[in-house]
Ligand SMILES: C[C@](O)(CO)[C@H](O)COP(=O)(O)OP(=O)(O)OC[C@H]1O[C@@H](n2ccc(N)nc2=O)[C@H](O)[C@@H]1O
């Protein structure tokens with residue numbers, strides 16, 4: 001069984017405040033990309049064979065162990081993970097891999113298991129990837145409301161800066177907190193091809209840690225992309241191109257200095 005584990009971008013991310021448990025209350029819009037990692041899974045009589053980095057620490061491996069244990073299933077699975085998304089870039093790579101493993105194992109070994117709870121235990125971004133497409137998220141990212149997005153050409157660029165998510169959140173200060181995102185105004189601007197009125201509250205902490213990221217954002221704007229924003233906890237940025245030719249040209253120019261890809265979000269073609 002082969003599955004695409006799509007990446008994601010956050011079409012706006014507002015930090016509403018800090019919770020007693022140390023996590024931050026979020027308001028964000030997730031959008032799955034049309035590209036991502038690839039997973040190959042096949043059933044085994046027992047045990048988990050995993051081929052990919054980090055071994056048993058890999059989120060894909062951990063998702064398999066969690067599901068098989070929760071389902072109480074003696075069977076096992078062989079997983080080969082083919083990474084295509086840059087790690088620690090804010091594109092949800094590991095989270096998406098984990099969600100796809102949960103979905104694949106439920107297909108291989110159906111059981112009365114609360115996939116959503118297993119996903120949330122693996123990470124704040126994992127529940128979204130059980131849905132795919134686009135969704136408004138609250139809480140730490142687990143309270144989801146599906147959204148309909150117009151089809152858009154998106155360019156994603158990650159400079160070679162690895163930004164660990166916990167480090168960026170740890171750097172967030174109360175002056176980085178912001179109100180809720182204007183969801184309807186954002187969707188309307190995206191539909192009209194205008195500059196969306198969104199922001200990412202984690203840019204402040206990320207730019208304090210790595211000031212050179214400000215230049216990255218300015219460069220993507222100078223290339224004519226619209227709605228340029230850092231995704232998640234970074235260091236990846238994204239922006240919208242006028243059409244496929246513009247997206248292709250821009251990704252090509254950016255590929256000379258880091259990870260750059262173009263693809264689609266929204267419309268019916270967003271999720272595989
Ligand atoms: C930045 C985003 O990617 C936006 O989509 C997510 O909020 C982060 O999701 P994630 O990478 O799955 O994050 P997790 O692995 O669950 O958490 C990593 C660390 O980020 C911090 N964290 C995460 C989510 C959140 N709402 N508040 C937080 O403060 C916590 O310190 C946590 O220990």
Ligand SMILES: Nc1ncnc2c1ncn2[C@@H]1O[C@H](COP(=O)(O)OP(=O)(O)OP(=O)(O)O)[C@@H](O)[C@H]1O
Pocket residue numbers: 054057058059060086087088089090091092093094095096097098125165232233234
């Ligand atoms: N399958 C995986 N793919 C990538 N990283 C993984 C995986 N499993 C564990 N990791 C570890 O988790 C860290 C975060 O992975 P991930 O790629 O999800 O970060 P991210 O792109 O910033 O995601 P997010 O947007 O959720 O913060 C990596 O730096 C790596 O150390």
